[in-house]
Amino acid sequence: MRAAFLFVLFASLLIRTVGAPQAGVLGWTWLTLMQPQRLVWGFFETFQFNMILALVTFGSWLFSREPKRPPLNVAMLLWICFMVFITITTVFALSPEPAWKRWDSTFKVMALGIFVASIMTNQLRIHALVWVIVLSLGYFGVKGGAFTVLTGGAGRVVGPESTGLGDNNNLALALCALLPLINYLRLQSAHRLVRLGAAGAMGLNAIAILGTFSRGGLVGLLITGGYLWWKSRQKVMIALFALVMVVPAIRFMPETWTARMQTIESADQDASFQGRLASWKFAINIAIARPLTGGGFNASEDPFVFQYYNPGSVVHFGLAAHSLYFQLLGDHGFIGLGLYLGLVGTAWLYAGRARRRARSDPALSWAADLAAMIQVAIVGYMVGGAALSMAYYDLIFLLVSLSIALHELVVRGEAREPLRLPSPFRAVVPRSRPVPAAEIAKNRPTS
DSSP states (O other): OHHHHHHHHHHHHHHHHTTOHHHHHHHHHHHHHHOGGGGSOGGGGGOOHHHHHHHHHHHHHHTSSSOSSOOOSHHHHHHHHHHHHHHHHHHTOSSHHHHHHHHHHHHHHHHHHHHHHHHOOSHHHHHHHHHHHHHHHHHHHHHHHHHHHHTTTOSOOOOOTTSTTSSHHHHHHHHHHHHHHHHHHHHHBSOHHHHHHHHHHHHHHHHHHHHTTOHHHHHHHHHHHHHHHHHOSOHHHHHHHIIIIIHHHHHHSOHHHHHHHHGGGGGGGOHHHHHHHHHHHHHHHHHHHSTTTTTOTTGGGOHHHHHHSSTTOSOOSOOOOSSHHHHHHHHHHHHHHHHHHHHHHHHHHHHHHHHHHHHTOGGGHHHHHHHHHHHHHHHHHHHHGGGSOOTTOHHHHHHHHHHHHHHHHHHSOOOOOOOOOOGGGOBOOOOOOOOOHHHHHHHSOOO
16 A cells, blocks of 8 residues: 555656656655665665656756756766766775675765755745655654654664664764754745744754664764754744753653663673774775775775774774764875865855845845755764765755855855745745835836
């Protein structure tokens, strides 16, 4: 039954994408983040929904009146340079087969990001994209939060198997970065019930992060929550929310959860932490030995490569990098790490510039709120990712593309035809700036 529903929904999405590439971008984002095919059984579990929709979206965009070039700015230049560079490092990868497999998935995600920056060019399109991101990932957060409450925290929250969110730590990081985007919807949705629902979803997502039993998730939640409070224009509301929802939720968790969180203080004696040190040492060694290209994607997970560049290690098998920074360093060397950090850092600066510009115009209050929440999401992701191999996860590239699109709209004023949204999902319609009488008189034609 679920497979039939998914097929009908996908077919409808394909039809809608013809002549409307922005709809294809929204569907592509949904399939990439949520991967609904993993929630059904049978043939559709491995069906290439994403590839088909991507091709239709590209064709629709090619024959549409949409602009045929991405925004030309520093962030996009760094993005293209990074894509070219990881292709070069994959050519010289020490483990070619897994490297090309990871290159394929990463390249597709970055192609989606470039489409987002190129096509989502006005308020309604951007607002729709935020809705799709929140619904796609928020499904796991709301479901996980409800599961944690119903089981008294006895079960561990994880995402769907065979996806990047199947690991509890990865899911916790994704939900941490999602919280600011949900808060944006709470601030800017036109309907009161939707705003209340967004507030409830934030609470359940926070509980789900605790329910993952991820120590990094707890640290990420605290940092994201603190920065969210700092950036929010409703500081009292955010503080009350934390007191009413998060603090009782922490006290609600069982003793097993408390015992695990307390091991943060003695991480240097933890076996998993010793494995992380070995992985980080490997990344440094291989970057020094191969400073231009690194080892290529997934080099640290090859046991032979791991032993060769980490001699004398007590670990005799390949390990994940356990840090997006060391993951990039080991995979692509110092240049790759620099390009990635330059891209993400520029996106954060673009969001800040858009926020400062939008705050002076009441009609762009939505953009100021979204820019601030993008900054919070990026910081939460990059801080939480310091202990996770999540450098290439879809959400970070979507945040970068959202920042670029918002910067183009606010700073350069490049708005185009809006995408119509169903009433419950509609954003607050900004009011135009009133034109002073003196300006009207000045511009009135003379007889």
